[in-house]
């Protein structure tokens with residue numbers, strides 16, 4: 322199988338994929354697995370990874386209880402009633418801070434190397450991704466892989482709702498009550514409270530209006546009739 326390395330004009334280089342790429346690991350798989358498990362027993366972080374792996378996709382109420390229990394010991398901060406649905410993944414969980422009543426959807430993924438704060442009552446829909454890291458890419462003389470990374474924190478305000486499969490870029494600040502539509506790609510900006518964002522790149526398409534209590538609305542209507 323040939324892999325194209327560069328598509329710049331007149332410089333199409335390819336490399337043969339070596340059979341080494343597909344070489345199976347050495348030694349019987351079971352022995353390796355046992356070795357890995359023993360190693361994990363003596364390493365706090367590995368123990369946590371294994372434990373979380375066991376509960377990550379657990380369905381039902383026990384799944385919620387166990388995921389919360391395993392995760393919250395490692396989070397930077399965690400409020401009451403954190404609800405984590407099946408399949409949630411993360412990096413640098415110690416840099417995630419959650420308020421009360423946060424709801425994290427199925428298969429959400431938070432990369433928190435730069436720090437992530439999630440306010441009370443925030444909802445992350447299914448498949449939402451929050452990223453706080455970019456590859457540095459300012460140089461063209463060396464591969465991007467060798468240029469290190471840049472980190473920017475993300476803040477999800479109180480009562481924010483991030484719709485399914487939205488992607489939140491490093492550096493985003495979503496003010497209280499913002500709504501992000503499904504599939505939006507939200508760039509590094511500071512969004513004021515109650516804005517509704519949609520699209521790729523995400524734009525503000527509206528502002529949530531506070532609902533008037535019924536008696537106040539009637540009062541306003543009668544005064545405008547006079």
Ligand SMILES: CC(C)(COP(=O)(O)OP(=O)(O)OC[C@H]1O[C@@H](n2cnc3c(N)ncnc32)[C@H](O)[C@@H]1OP(=O)(O)O)[C@@H](O)C(=O)NCCC(=O)NCCS
Pocket residue numbers: 426444445446447483484485486500501502503504505517518519520526
């Ligand atoms: C953001 C959202 C809540 C808005 O819903 P809504 O108030 O019913 O809004 P509407 O569908 O009437 O759309 C309002 C306007 O925004 C636009 N809009 C809505 N979603 C959009 C999107 N993803 N991209 C671009 N424009 C969008 C509509 O075209 C419409 O524009 P128009 O007034 O010019 O016609 C909804 O679009 C959404 O994304 N919901 C998330 C669903 C989800 O992820 N559920 C999982 C549960 S956690």
